[in-house]
Each structure stands twice: as structure tokens, then as C-alpha cells.
Amino acid sequence: MGRAPCCDKANVKRGPWSPEEDAKLKSYIEQHGTGGNWIALPQKIGLKRCGKSCRLRWLNYLRPNIRHGGFSEEEDNIICSLYISIGSRWSIIAAQMPGRTDNDIKNYWNTRLKKKLLGRQRKEHQLARKSGLVKQDTIKRSGGVGGNSTNSHSAVPATDDQNPYWPELPVPAVPTVLPQQQQQPCFNDHASLRKLLIKLGGRFGSDVNHNHETNQVIQGRPANIQPTYQVLDDDNYSPYAAAAATTQQMDEHYSGKNMQSLFIPRCGIHALNDSSPSLSNDVISPHQFAQTHYIVNTDNIDGPGNGIMNNMFQGQGGNYETDQLKEMVVYNNNDNQHRFDGLEFFCGEEMMVNNRITSSYGESIGWGEMLGCPPVASSSDDYHDSMDRLIMPATPGQERGFANDQLMSGYPGEAL
């Protein structure tokens, strides 16, 4: 049985809204609210509009404190980092950006940001190739966890300029013999784009980290990451290091000893706080955390299919009780498929090999570079400066727990 239409499409007006219609709708909602029924609302106020159309008009345009256009660099960063983490969950992304609507962000991403980022990455990579800085990581490609040659073709870049926006990606060390059609980049879908962005932004070295300067592989915490993280205690969710975790704490975290901790990058707090009045500086509550940050559940990392749960919650204006929050955040794995279905790209052919997350390329351009920010700073001050400008740190994978090879052993509900 088919679904009944929400309204009589023959008798409803479509297309752009007139100022009179806007005024009617706005005036009514400001005085009476929506009444909890969008379908009935247009009839109440004598609008020949579909209820859903009214809702959309209100949410995207008439609602107070809506901002249009003029996205800042910081907002760009937020969008990018959240897109990488959760994909095209525009409503969730919009929830982190007061005054922005999901529709606006979606349009901005599709029309500008995507091109801007990919264009910049492509340009920089071309420069890097010209200067001979592009290295070829034969270890990872041929023998590493990501060395499944059958999985690597989709990211093999085209070398022509057929599409001015799609970036040229690092050329695999081992030439892949594939039909020409397969060698063309296929980034015209979101999943591919997200994979690409992860490649661009993440130095996801699975259980290792690759030092670009020395060509060394670093175990555990990357050497260029300073201990500037707040670590939240798992039991009471209170920051036990208000300003920063110690080096030891970070090392423990990266080595897996402190796997019950929740952790977030300070820069993320700051960046979000700047636009989120409900958040206090430096110390966040469980509720705030749930509203705004990713939570890494490293429970049962040794159990099959119970590895990382990299999650994000939308506040939706709700007030989660602490226990409820804890259940949702860490302990309740029952509904993970539903909550994490935006993360399926982590299991893409390049990213998930043998239950590990990996990058197709040993090297890639970090977010800082991609977004025009300075590369990882050598000094502490420079580091903080760059981090404060970036919601995504220079090595985002680590902050999300990818540094440990056990973390990405899959999440519940996901067949690996």
C-alpha cells in the first residue's frame, strides 16, 4: 500500500515564497508556535502551502537568528572535519554551528567548499610533484595492511586535466594495471569523496605513524603531536586534566593503556566554544560533550567486532541525564548500527583491510596544509596557534583513536 501524500498537491502553491506568505507564517509561529503539526498549520493560517514546505521555509529562512552566507574559515574547518567524521549528516553538522541551517551548509559544501578543498589539495600536490617531494611508499602499498592491490584502483588518479576540480592523488609506487576506465578517479559520489578526504587529511598509519621528515615509522603517539589534550575520565566524565593531558597520559592513550578515556582535542573545544555559547571554556560537561564532541568507545577492543566506536551525538536541545548519556555514549552498543551508519566509509575498500584502518598511501597532505594552515609546528606556540585555527588537528586519525591498530577492528553491526 502506497503512502498517502501529505497534502493535496493539486491545491497547494509551490515555488518561491512571497513576502506575504512569509509574513503570515512567521507571524503565526511567533505567536502560537507550530502547534506540533506542520501538516495542519497552513490550513490554520490560510496558506495554500504544503505543511512540509512551511516547515522548511521556517527552519531555513524565517526562523530567528539565521545567518546566510559569509562562512568563516573556522566554519569551513568545522564542516570539513565533521564531514570526514560523520559524512553528509548536515543536520548534525548544522547543530554545531548556531545560526546555520543544514540546507545552507549542504549547499555551501556542494557548491564551494568541496571544490575549494579539492582544488587546493590538487594544486599543492602538483606543486609537490614538481618539486619531487612526493614520495612513494612502497612498503605500505605492496606489503602493508593497505597493500591489497585490488583495492587500490579506485584512488588511482587521472593524470589529465579533464576535471579541474578533482585532485591528482599520489601515484602508487607499484603501477596498477587496470583498464583505462578504472583508472579514472571516481569521486562523483559521497562515499568516494569522503574516502578521498580522509586520504587527504589523515595520516592514518594504522598502528604506525609515518614521519615525513625522517621517513621513519613511529610507534604510538606521533612525535609531532604535543600533549595538549583534555582527557575525560570514563567514570565521572570530569576532566582530570583541565588544561592538558600530560605526555604520559597521551602516551598511555596511544599505547592503549588508557583506553577507557574519552579524549578530545583542545582545539576542537575552542573552536566549537567560539560559536557555541552553551559551552564553557576548557571544561565541558557530559551533556556538552555529548552535544558537541566525538566520543571514542574503546570498550572490548579485544572482542570481535567490538572495537572503536567513534560516535557523535546531536544535542537536539535535549538534556540527557548523566546515566542515560553514559549508556548512550559508552556502554550501550545495541543501537550502534543506527548511530554509526554514517561511518560506513571507514570500511571502504581502502580504509578497512583485515579489520584495520589504513590509508592507501603512506603519505598524504594533512588538513592543515590542505586548508591553508601551517604544517605541524615545530614549537609549542606555533602548534597551539595552528591548532586553534583548526578544528581538525594535523593528525586527525590519532585524535579519533586510529593510532592504535586495535581500535579500528570494526563496530557492532558492521560486517567486516
Place this chain on the structure above:
DNA sequence: AAACGCAGCAACCGCCCGTAC
């Protein structure tokens, strides 16, 4: 000046989910 192409954006479409009955 006209035609054309493109980018940006508002609005719509259709699917999914939660909930009430």
C-alpha cells in the same frame, strides 16, 4: 546586446524513522 554557461541557492521530492492508534 544577445546568447550561452555556470554557480549559488531556495525549494521540492521521496525515503526513513518514531509514534500513536
Place this chain on the structure above:
DNA sequence: GGTACGGGCGGTTGCTGCGTT
């Protein structure tokens, strides 16, 4: 437990304005 319904969301469409030829 099944069904109908409304809300919410992501993807897509189509209009408009601007720049280029």
C-alpha cells in the same frame, strides 16, 4: 504486532543572477 501518519533528513531539481563569449 500492524498500520497510518507526521516529522526529519539527505539528495536533487530548477530558478536566478552573473560572467563570459
